[in-house]
Amino acid sequence: MTLIHLAILLPVAAAIAIGVLYRYYRKINIGWLALPVPLLIAIYLATLIPAVSGGEVIHETMPFMPRIGMNFDIYIDGLSLLFAILISGIGALVTLYSIGYLSQKEKLGSFYIYLLIFMTAMLGVVLIDNVLMLYLFWELTSISSFLLIAFWHKNDRSLYGAQKSMLITMFGGFLMLGGFIILYLITGTFSIRGMIEALPLIQENQLAPLAIVLILFGAFTKSAQFPFHIWLPDAMEAPTPVSAYLHSATMVKAGIYLVARFTPIFAFNSLWIWLILIVGLFTMTWAAFNSIKQNDLKAMLALSTVSQLGLIMSLLGLGALSVSTGADEQLFTAAIVAAVFHVFNHATFKGALFMVTGIVDHETGTRNMKKLGGLLTIMPISVTMTLITALSMAGIPPFNGFLSKELFLEAMISIGNAEFGGLSSMSFIVPALAIIGSIFTFIYSIRLIYDVFFGKRTYHLPKAPREGSAIMLVSPAILTFLVLVFGFFPNLLSGTIIDPAVMGIMDSSTSPETSISHWHGFDSPALWATVSIVIIGTLLFISRDRWMFIYNYHKERFTLDFAYDQLLLYSRFGSQKLTDNLMNGSIRSYLLYIFGTFVIFGCLSVISAGMSIDFNNLSPVSIGEIIMVLITIVTLAVILITKSRMVSIIMLGAVGFAVSMLFVFFRAPDLALAQLAIETIITALFLVCFFYLPRHSRHEERIRFKLTNFLVSLGVGVLTIFIGLAAYSERLFESISQFHIENVYDLTAGGNMVNVILVDFRGFDTLFETLVFGIAGIGIFTLMKLNLNRRGNKDEEHTEESRV
Incomplete structure (x- = not known):
């Protein structure tokens, strides 16, 4: 990590230190501790002016996520240095101004933390050469500015302005990311310098106009260009030091910088x-x-x-x-x-x-x-x-x-x-x-x-x-x-x-x-x-008193602010109605959504991939296997039509026992024993649980046939079978079973192949499965304790009432 990287990350490090210090020493004005940060950065950047003005370009690279091409690469020329000096220099003046402007009664720790994070985000935007990292810092400016604008969060107008700025700027930023991805598809690089060098490829590509529009969406929303300018006046609800910083040298200038930086490309x-x-x-x-x-x-x-x-x-x-x-x-x-x-x-x-x-x-x-x-x-x-x-x-x-x-x-x-x-x-x-x-x-x-x-x-x-x-x-x-x-x-x-x-x-x-x-x-x-x-x-x-009346014809309901408010209102109303209709508390409905989505996208995947089944490679089916499958189908049909809980539980257990017999036919006695043990325990637990449930419930009601449920269920079954057979028919790799057969005894000195696979070859899978069971057990125990505590409190209340 170079000195330039440290300069970008210094405000974040200072924000962490200030947050810890302010928690224990609230009597000091924390602004005096924040002031040296932008001041030092500005001084350091000023020392680079002679070299950059002489035509030198500073280019530093640092791998961050190299597998996806997201690197912390710095590129300092005259353009980025100008913006960086403004960000740090005016940042120092704003910090000094805020020391006198803000009262000690304010949450100064939070204010300077947000301000310093915002400073890092802006420095990252103007000094980064990698567009993925640029996007990361770009959205960080939206988040940190949201926190700054909403600093006086008890004021409804502050929250409204903060939400408005974040929604509009992050919307543009997301579209801008699409433009960056298009440029990557054209040039094969996320580096801005690399894109400039690959300019002939961009000029010849038909996707270039789309990239232009998407990137300009990001620039126009951040720099408050028409019709996205409506967020900036509402951002004035922020404390004045924030407004001075946002409006003069930072957030609104990010879009200006973006246009200037991509001008050689477009x-x-x-x-x-x-x-x-x-x-x-x-x-x-x-x-x-x-x-x-x-x-x-x-x-x-x-x-x-x-x-x-x-x-x-x-x-x-x-x-x-x-x-x-x-x-x-x-x-x-x-x-x-x-x-x-x-x-x-x-x-x-x-x-x-x-x-x-x-x-x-x-x-x-x-x-x-x-x-x-x-x-x-x-x-x-x-x-x-x-x-x-x-x-x-x-x-x-x-x-x-x-x-x-x-x-x-x-x-x-x-x-x-x-x-x-x-x-x-x-x-x-x-x-x-x-x-x-x-x-x-x-x-x-x-x-x-x-x-x-x-x-x-x-x-x-x-x-x-x-x-x-x-x-x-x-x-x-x-x-x-x-x-x-x-x-x-x-x-x-x-x-x-x-x-x-x-x-x-x-x-x-x-x-x-x-x-x-x-x-x-x-x-x-x-x-x-x-x-x-x-x-x-x-x-x-x-003569302004004679012509100012023209503003009276500019009705509020015909403004972009009114359109934004209405769009937000209808979006909330529509999302609320959609949520109420979908999240209705019925597990059956949720399963219908999940499995219906699986069927739709599964069929699309099967069709697009051109999957097929090779029946010549399928194993022969024995009479015993057919009998077990028929037993499973019959027991499942009984579960659907019966009104008795006892019959449903017994039939459900019969399904598990039939599957256990299939394991026996497939020469997997250990799996058959495990399945038999699990089915026995589950059946017994179901019987105990249902014994304590009230007699009258929805289970005794007549179950109506629903065509949608039937089609989704049929689709899940058919699609699952088809995908399984197609995957078996079109193997892309050799089976790993032969590797286990050849190495399980020599490498692990185990006597049971299945146990060795679970414990050694797939040890991490088993460990995490055990961890999941442990977490679920803690959750169940917590719910039981909460329920017992509530019952205990109710019993105490009844006791007090009886005493009174």
Whole structure:
């Protein structure tokens, strides 16, 4: 195990240690013990920047389940290093912020355990080269995020949001696994690097489009793209540190990473480009439009996250043109540069905005924007950070968000030059959606600043407002500082972070040598697009009271959230009805389901395998065997038609005795003796048990003939006989009996072949059979003791009543 493997697993190890320590020392703030973990990982990953920016790729392998090809293989290039640094770096800031945000009365041990497990899951997603291990960590992010979102589990909305996020993201993850398996069937490898090397096989295979759709399901659900975006606003019910972490650098960015990582594999297909571009742009515009009407601060920021993720996704779709053939590589490489740069920028300003929102909520007691306002002089530090980060999100210079937004607009406007897959026909629609979405982004960003800190407050706040504590201000202050630094000096990231990440997406060894600047000249279409966005957005914000009525026509019953709730309701109702009908308490019904399924799938297997019986190889049947079989059939028929328990028990014993005689005919006297002993004991026990049962029971009722039961029973019997004879007729291997005959006495020095086989050659089978009997005996003994205890308690109650 290498140092990189240890870095991924370090948070889990720390989570275990914190869980043990917190159990005995609850007075300490456990967050101070969790803080060094992401900090150390971030520092270690930062030391890899010089090597990776120089073109080096770190590839470490470690067998995990080699027989199925599931290995713990690490692949670190510029792309994975960018995401890993964001995960660990912002993880450290979120942990520091949570120390001041969460009260000592909270279950801090559980919180930091969930947070650290989530950190390991995200690091695994972005650093793993094996798709099976990637899927393992992918679903671990869904489970750990469920625990984080449901941290305040006494709140119904928290549980609802956690369930919603897990159902949607795990549904997409399961489909994504199907895409991975298809790629394995095409390429014969689970390695992402191996799949890229086998690109010609993927290009020629007809299953590639299906793999694209399935993998994009996983990416779209995790990154909250339309129509799967509905889980992200409900995830805001999590504590604010969790929201800041989920929305800025971790879970929602997993889908972005997946698309970026698989772009070298699928960029040749126009379906990949079309789906990512159109879904991303529509998600950006739709989410930005809906975020304007939100009155809850975290709800607005959640939908703004959806919008920003759509922006990044559309850039990756357009940037895929630089990877495929038939496009201007220099032109559309800028789209990938913009995507990578905005991933970093969004992490900085969105993380800070969520943390400031948490401070406002923590110090005022509310997140309702209608009740807030006038906090400008009361919270000067918070308002300064909000101004910088919100304007960055709106794409206003000189902040870092403006730079990546300019690159975004340039890329969208230049789509008319794309001679690939008919994209040039979208030369009007794509830029129009980009500009409209940017206008809405500008409006909700300005509303966020104005409604919270400016204006006049008309409501009485639950708490007297004040500025947040120093420990809560440090983390958003650091992120705000990064917004300023990389806004004024963006090229600090170019050669160290952005260019290596772009090389990772393009799977190229040539650096694009990116140069980012604020000014592109008056002839830049993006400049005039930005001017238009600011002017139109300002006018719409000033006149918002005149047009906000349009949101009244967006009825709740016509939303995707309502459709999800109805689907869940009908699913629960249908599953409940199905369960009630199937699980009716009747053992006879359960046997019917089991044996009916056996008959159906058994017949399908027999037909598909082409099984047949060779009657020439069958042994001759003697008169004695025929008589025993007839006796067995007659006794079974008597059991079915008799109304007497005594007759049923005797006939059942007769069946066992007839089988014992068959063993005698087959020259197996030891089996015959064992069968005779067992049948005698069972018959005696049945007689004793039934003696104590009440006389009137369902057994005395008239048994009606049921055609379904008869057909299933007949099918089981015929199918079992057929499979047995077919297996005897078509032996794939030589019988092992000759081996036993030749070696049983020499190897084991035993005198009884059957005993030696059971004890020596099949000793483990016998041991586990004995263990099963032992477990069953313990279970029966426990049930008997419980029954006796209940009877004893009832007797004591009756005694007390009689005394009273």
